[in-house]
Every structure is written in C-alpha cells, then in structure tokens.
Amino acid sequence: MIIDERGRPIVSDRNAVIIECNENLKTCVEAESHNRAEALNDLKFSAGDQWPTMIQTARELEHRPCLVINKTDSFVRQAVNNMREQRPRITVHAVAGGADKQKANVVAGLMRHIQVKSRADVAYDTAADFQVRMGWGYWRINTRYVREDSFDQEICLARVRNPFTVYFDPSSIEPDGSDAEWCIITDRMRKKKFQRKYPKAKWIDFKNTGAGDDLSDWANGDEIRVAEYFKIEKVPDTLWQLSTGKNVYKSQVKQEDLDAQGITVVQERDTVRRRVMWYKMTALEILDKRELPGRWIPVVPVYGAEYDIEGKVIRYGMVRGLQDPQRMYNYWRTSETEVVALAPKAPWLIEENQIEGHEEEWDNANNRSYSHLKYKAVSLEGTPIPPPIRQQPQGMPAAQVNAAMGASEDMKAVAGMFDPALGAEGQETSGVMVQRRQQQSDRSNFHFYDNLCRSIQHTGQIILDWIPHYYDTQRVIRIIGEDGVPDSVTINQKVTDELGVVQQVLNDVTVGEYDIVIDTGPGYQTKRQENAENMLGLLGTPIGEKVAMVADDIVVRQFDWPGADQIADRLAAANPIAGVESQIPDDVPDQAKALIAHLIAQNKQQAQALQQAELERKYRMSIEQMKQQGETQRTTMQDETKRHDIASRDTTARDIEEIKGQVALLLAHLDTRDKREALTAAKESAVN
CATH class of the missing domain: 1.20.5 (Single alpha-helices involved in coiled-coils or other helix-helix interfaces)
Incomplete structure (x- = not known):
C-alpha cells in the first residue's frame, strides 16, 4: 500500500481493482454461504456419504452395519444422461446489417467447429451434472493460439471442474447470468511455477472464501491461490453511424482511416460502452490484465431449481429432495441385513444320548454340508425315540420389507421418475403407454434441460460477439454442417478489380447481425x-x-x-429435381428453391417430350420413305424380273431351235452314213 506524506493510503487504479475484488468476494461468500453449504452436502450425499454423523458413529461403536444402497446417484445419472442424449445445439439466423443465409450457415458451421474442437460437450456435461446434483454449474469461454507457430487465435470452451471456485455476481437475476457485472475464479499454482512466472510478485492470505473452495489461506503448503477477476466497466463514448451503414464507437476507429477510405459519419450520439476487463491477481497485487472483446463476462452459469424467499435466493438440484427417502431406504435395508445376519442358526432338538459318539458331526451341521447324520434311535432307558428335529429361525418382519419398498417408491415420486423411465417393467401394456410414462418422467425434470438450453444460447451469443475480433483476417477455416460433415471455407476473402480496389468481401464474418436459436431434441x-x-x-x-x-x-x-x-x-x-436443386444458390429460400427446381425440372421434361416427339416425327418420315423406296425397289425388281423372264424365254427358244437344227443335221448325217454303208455292203455282196 502506498502512503502519502500525511500517512494516508493512496488508492491507485490498480489498488482500487484489488480492493474491489476483495469486497466482491466477501459479498459473494456472504450471499451464497447457505447455498454453498447445502450444495456441498448434496455432493457428499450423492457420492455415498448418506448416514448422519452421530448415528453412524454410534452404530460403528456398537459394530453395527451402516449400509448405503445409493439409488440417488442412479436418479441423477438418469436425468443427466437424458440431457446428454438430447444435447441442445446452436443455430444461427441472419437478421440485418449485411447478414444473409449463406453467411449465417458459415458462422453456424464455425460455431460447431469451435465446440467440437474444444470438446464443449465435456464442459456442458460437467456443468449439467453439477446442476442436477447441487443446483448450479459453470463453463467458460476462452481463446488459444491455433498452433505453436501461428499468430491466429481461435475461440474455445473449457469446463469448470469445481464450481465452488467460481464466485459469480449475486445480484445477477437472469437465468443465464447475462446481466452479471463481475465474476471471480480462483485457481491453484505451484510456488515454484508462480515464482518463475512472476518473480517480483508477492502473495497474502485471502480472508474470505466460500464452502467447497479449499482456501483456508491464500498460500496453502506448496501451492498458491491466484484469482481471475472479470468485471464490466461502463465507459462514456460516442456512437457513430458510418456511410457504409455500420455502427462503431468513436474510441475504436481513427478519423484518418475513415477519410482515407472515403467513409463519412452520418450521425452520432453519446452513449455508454460496455467494456469487459480481465485481471489475474493475488490478494495483494495484479499480475496481468487485458480488455476482452464482447459485451458479456465469458463465464456462463447453468442453474437448477431457484427460488427467491424473502430476498434470499435458494438454489438446489435433485439430490436435496431425495435425501430423506434415501436415508429411510438405507436404514430399513440395513435393518433387514441385521435381522438376517444376527439371527441364530437353526438349532436341533435331540435326546441327551441320541448323538453320542457323533458330537463333532452335529456340532458342525450348520456349517458343513453332510450327506447324512447319524443318531441313536433309542433313549437311555432303551425306549424308541423319534429322530432329531430342526427348529426354524424367526422370519423377516414384513413391516421392515414394506418400509423399504415404501421408501423406494418415495424416491421415485420425489425424483419424478417411474418404472418405465428407469428401465423396469411397469403396469403399462403398450408401447404408447410406456412412451407416455417416460415423457412424464422427462417433464418432471424438464426445468434442468430448459435452463441448460438458456445457458447454451447465451454461450452462442458470446461466441458470436467474439468471432469478428478473432476471425477478422482472410484465412481458411473448417466448418461443420448439421449432419456432422466437415468442410473448409475461406472467410473474409477480398475480391479486387484490376486496380487492386476491393469490390467485395466473400464470407465476411466481421459484419452483420445474427440471432442465436437453440435446436433441442434428439441429435x-x-x-x-x-x-x-x-x-x-x-x-x-x-x-x-x-x-x-x-x-x-x-x-x-x-x-x-x-x-x-x-x-x-x-x-x-x-432425378432431374435433385440435379437442379444442387445448382441453385444457398441464399435462395427453401420454398422458392423447391418451386424453382420443380419448374426447371418440368421445363426439362417438356423439352425432353418435344425432343422425343420430334424424333418420332422424323422416325415416322423415315419409315414412310423407306416404305416408298421399298415399293419402288420391288416394282423395279418385278420389271427386271419380267424383262429377264422374256429374255430368258427368247434365249431358251433360240437355244431350242438351235438344238433342233443341230439334231436334224445330225440325223441327216446319220441317215447319209447309213445309206452309204448300205450301198457299200450291197456292192460287196454283188461282187461276191
């Protein structure tokens, strides 16, 4: 502390922040002392610490059992796992200011990528588990460098493993904490690491800490407690509306830059700008600080049931109402166990000398399984006697069994979960009735799910507020669609003309107003x-x-x-319609896209019908021409055949006449030869 010449402390800006942080911490501890104590008890109870300390100590001294049949944890996991199956999803709708559907899809895909890469589901599930168990949980939004060798930063979500280390503004009344003015998160750091990172820093005990946050002192053993302090500062500023239609604060732009781009101020007004400041500090001094983008503190609470009773806020989860029936169930099941365990073994009624010589076998009859037991069938006087008789022990009292069953049913009624929702068979006789009973159980605990949706919606608003600050340069990013399929797009891509003047910026995520909507239901x-x-x-x-x-x-x-x-x-x-829809731009509304695709496909079908008709016409003409050509060819062939037949007959007749002439000539030659031979023979005969 700095002292002036008169011995009065000088409060600098840094000292004022430290004093303010300590005062806010004290205020939060006082306001939440009851809730924190009850919440810590709820966590211990759900983890199995379910017997009152005095009763458990007394029973242990008497060596009596204290059984824990932890059905409470089963009810909690049932509610939390139902929320995991239907985890809310962030969707983005374009509103104004240069936003459109295509950019909204890019921003929504970027948000999905942020959540997937930072494993936001772990943060959501951890907070939801604490919400159901004790009444509230937290997660936070942070940034980190994309790689070790890159200057690009990306938004990420982180879980808060111990919600008791978070001291949230108790004056916040919104269910998603969007109106909080400050928040403190404590953390442990090894002394050696602290001294290496902050060699000139000192620490001092923190006097005001809450239940569940082990802060007995600021420096605990080998560890030191440091705190992150978030606060909203309202700074007077001037709002400018530029000729481009964009609204900016005067303190965040330079007049010469506007003049160089030919941008003028259309109108202005005095306003108050919300500035989010972050400090890392010990109880004595500030170690680091910076201004965060956006308008909200990047720590998001998720609440369970909440009531304001006479100005005192009461928060609780499911465990609070299950404690008494759970204790009753544990007590009666323990009593049943005691009755069975402490009941005497079934004794035998025998005559005095009936087991003489076989005492060892009968002494161990209740502990060993013998195939047979020997006994004497006569008494000392020699008279016949009946065999030994076993006396059955006292049965389980029906009152204890009924009490345990009643306590189990009370737990179901308090949790609002019935047999179908717990996987057991009930009195329902149809699938529809079972489904309705399950829905009834879901409705009983729907306030947990609904509050989770509100908090995730506020998370989307914070991320949407941060995107223009951390994704303001041209780069290729990965986005994820609703179906989980990843894709790569270039954001803030500048399109220039021949002179290098920017004419258009594609996928500009730094401008535009968007609205966050939560999509609930199954994934x-x-x-x-x-x-x-x-x-x-x-x-x-x-x-x-x-x-x-x-x-x-x-x-x-x-x-x-x-x-x-x-x-x-x-x-x-x-499918012609499917082929057309893939060619229509994404910024066209779905209804108009379907109508356009239908009309284009219909035109294509009509064009195909006309083309088919033209082909058929040409085909019919071709057939007619082929018929005529065939007829002409047949006529020609017939004429040629006739001409060929006539020519053939003439040739044949000539040939026949020639043959006949040749035959006649041959016959004449033969007749002449015969006559010559006859004459020669006659002459010879005459000579002789």
Missing part, C-alpha cells in the same frame, strides 16, 4: 434413424409412389448403413 443421428423409419412407413401409403418418384434419393440417404450415400447419389443423378 442428427437419432433424427436420421427416426426419419428413415417414418419415410419407410410413408412409402407404404397411397402417396408413397409419388414420393418415390421425386425424393427417392432423400429416402435412401436417411439409412445408416454402408453404401447408402452412394446409392442416394446415383438416384439423385437420375
């Missing part, structure tokens, strides 16, 4: 499976044939087995 994979079942049922209806004609690729794409997407792609390639 994408579950919805996809349900859609597949519903679509299969639809195909069996009278309109199923029409659906198959226009949306067969969409139906097949819902199935979750290998090859479904490939089949859907092939069907889409053959």
Whole structure:
C-alpha cells in the first residue's frame, strides 16, 4: 500500500481493482454461504456419504452395519444422461446489417467447429451434472493460439471442474447470468511455477472464501491461490453511424482511416460502452490484465431449481429432495441385513444320548454340508425315540420389507421418475403407454434441460460477439454442417478489380447481425434413424409412389448403413429435381428453391417430350420413305424380273431351235452314213 506524506493510503487504479475484488468476494461468500453449504452436502450425499454423523458413529461403536444402497446417484445419472442424449445445439439466423443465409450457415458451421474442437460437450456435461446434483454449474469461454507457430487465435470452451471456485455476481437475476457485472475464479499454482512466472510478485492470505473452495489461506503448503477477476466497466463514448451503414464507437476507429477510405459519419450520439476487463491477481497485487472483446463476462452459469424467499435466493438440484427417502431406504435395508445376519442358526432338538459318539458331526451341521447324520434311535432307558428335529429361525418382519419398498417408491415420486423411465417393467401394456410414462418422467425434470438450453444460447451469443475480433483476417477455416460433415471455407476473402480496389468481401464474418436459436431434441443421428423409419412407413401409403418418384434419393440417404450415400447419389443423378436443386444458390429460400427446381425440372421434361416427339416425327418420315423406296425397289425388281423372264424365254427358244437344227443335221448325217454303208455292203455282196 502506498502512503502519502500525511500517512494516508493512496488508492491507485490498480489498488482500487484489488480492493474491489476483495469486497466482491466477501459479498459473494456472504450471499451464497447457505447455498454453498447445502450444495456441498448434496455432493457428499450423492457420492455415498448418506448416514448422519452421530448415528453412524454410534452404530460403528456398537459394530453395527451402516449400509448405503445409493439409488440417488442412479436418479441423477438418469436425468443427466437424458440431457446428454438430447444435447441442445446452436443455430444461427441472419437478421440485418449485411447478414444473409449463406453467411449465417458459415458462422453456424464455425460455431460447431469451435465446440467440437474444444470438446464443449465435456464442459456442458460437467456443468449439467453439477446442476442436477447441487443446483448450479459453470463453463467458460476462452481463446488459444491455433498452433505453436501461428499468430491466429481461435475461440474455445473449457469446463469448470469445481464450481465452488467460481464466485459469480449475486445480484445477477437472469437465468443465464447475462446481466452479471463481475465474476471471480480462483485457481491453484505451484510456488515454484508462480515464482518463475512472476518473480517480483508477492502473495497474502485471502480472508474470505466460500464452502467447497479449499482456501483456508491464500498460500496453502506448496501451492498458491491466484484469482481471475472479470468485471464490466461502463465507459462514456460516442456512437457513430458510418456511410457504409455500420455502427462503431468513436474510441475504436481513427478519423484518418475513415477519410482515407472515403467513409463519412452520418450521425452520432453519446452513449455508454460496455467494456469487459480481465485481471489475474493475488490478494495483494495484479499480475496481468487485458480488455476482452464482447459485451458479456465469458463465464456462463447453468442453474437448477431457484427460488427467491424473502430476498434470499435458494438454489438446489435433485439430490436435496431425495435425501430423506434415501436415508429411510438405507436404514430399513440395513435393518433387514441385521435381522438376517444376527439371527441364530437353526438349532436341533435331540435326546441327551441320541448323538453320542457323533458330537463333532452335529456340532458342525450348520456349517458343513453332510450327506447324512447319524443318531441313536433309542433313549437311555432303551425306549424308541423319534429322530432329531430342526427348529426354524424367526422370519423377516414384513413391516421392515414394506418400509423399504415404501421408501423406494418415495424416491421415485420425489425424483419424478417411474418404472418405465428407469428401465423396469411397469403396469403399462403398450408401447404408447410406456412412451407416455417416460415423457412424464422427462417433464418432471424438464426445468434442468430448459435452463441448460438458456445457458447454451447465451454461450452462442458470446461466441458470436467474439468471432469478428478473432476471425477478422482472410484465412481458411473448417466448418461443420448439421449432419456432422466437415468442410473448409475461406472467410473474409477480398475480391479486387484490376486496380487492386476491393469490390467485395466473400464470407465476411466481421459484419452483420445474427440471432442465436437453440435446436433441442434428439441429435442428427437419432433424427436420421427416426426419419428413415417414418419415410419407410410413408412409402407404404397411397402417396408413397409419388414420393418415390421425386425424393427417392432423400429416402435412401436417411439409412445408416454402408453404401447408402452412394446409392442416394446415383438416384439423385437420375432425378432431374435433385440435379437442379444442387445448382441453385444457398441464399435462395427453401420454398422458392423447391418451386424453382420443380419448374426447371418440368421445363426439362417438356423439352425432353418435344425432343422425343420430334424424333418420332422424323422416325415416322423415315419409315414412310423407306416404305416408298421399298415399293419402288420391288416394282423395279418385278420389271427386271419380267424383262429377264422374256429374255430368258427368247434365249431358251433360240437355244431350242438351235438344238433342233443341230439334231436334224445330225440325223441327216446319220441317215447319209447309213445309206452309204448300205450301198457299200450291197456292192460287196454283188461282187461276191
């Protein structure tokens, strides 16, 4: 502390922040002392510490059991796991200021990437578990460098493992904590690490700490407690509306930069700017500080049940109401165990000399399994006697059994969970009745889920507020679609003309106003499976044939087995409407996109019909021409055949006449030869 010449302390800005942090910490501890004590008891109870200390000590001294059948934790996990199955999802809608649907999709995909890469589901689940168990939990939004060799930063979410280390502004009344003015988060640091990082720093005991945060002193053993202090400062400023339509604060821009770009101020007004300041400090001095972007403190609470009773805020979760029936259940089940364990072994009624010579066997009859037991069938006087008789011990008291069952039913009623929701068979006789009973259990604890949705929505608003500050340069980022499929896009891509003047900025995430909407219900994979079942049922209806004609690729794409997407792609390639929809820009509304695709596909079908008709006309003309050509060819062939026949007959007649002449000539020659031979023979005969 700095002292002036008169011995009075001088309060500098740094000292004022330290004093303010200590005072706020003290205020929070006083305001939350009751809630913190009860919440710590709830956590211990759900972890198995369920017997009152005095009763447990007395029973242990008497060597009596203190059994814990922890059904409370089962009810809590049932509620938390239902929330995990239907984890809320952030969606982004374009509002104004240069925002459009395409940019909104890019921003939404970037948010999904931020949540996936930073494992935001762990932060959500941890906070939801504390919310259900004790009444509240937290997560925080932070930044980190993309890689060790990069200057680009990315937004990330981190879980708060111990919510008792968070001291949130008790004057905040919004269910998502969006109106908080300050927040303190404490953390431990090794002395050696602290001294290496802050060699000139000192520390001092912190006097005001809350239950659940082990801060007996600021320096505890080998560890030192440091704190992060977030606060909202309201700074007077002037709001400018530029000729580009963008609103900026006068303190955040330079007049010469506006003049160089030819931008003028259209109007201005005095206002108050919210500035988020972050300090890292000990109880004595500030170690580090910086201004954070955005308008809200990047620590988000998620509350369970909350009541304001006479100005005192009471927060609790599910465990608070389950403690008494759980204790009753533990007591009665322990009593049942005691009755069975302490009951005497079943004795035997025998005659005095009936087991003489076999005493060892009968002494161990209650501890060992013998195939037979020997006894004497006569008394000392020699008279016949009946065999030994076993006396059965006293049975379990029905009152204890009924009391344990009643305590178990009380726990179900308090938790609002019944047999179908717990996986047990109830009195329901149909699937619809079972589903309704499960929905009834979900409605009993829906306030936990609804509060989680509000907090995640506020988280989306904080991330949306941070994106223009940390994603303000041109770079390639990964985005994730609603179906979980990743893609890469270039944001803030500048399009220039020949002179190098920027004409357009593609995927500019630094401008525009967007609205955050939470999508609840089953996740994408579950919805996809349900859609597949519903679509299969639809195909069996009278309109199923029409659906198959226009949306067969969409139906097949819902199935979750290998090859479904490939089949859907092939069907889409053959579907004219699917081919047209892929070519329409994304910024066109879905209803208009469907109408345009239908009209274009209809025009294509009409063009194809006209083309087919033209082909058929040409084909008919070709057939007619072929018929005429064939007829001409047949006529020509017939004429040629006739001419050939006439020529053939003439040739044949000539040939026949020639043959006849040759035959006649030959016959004449033969006749002449015969006459010559006859004459010669006559002469010879005459000579002789």
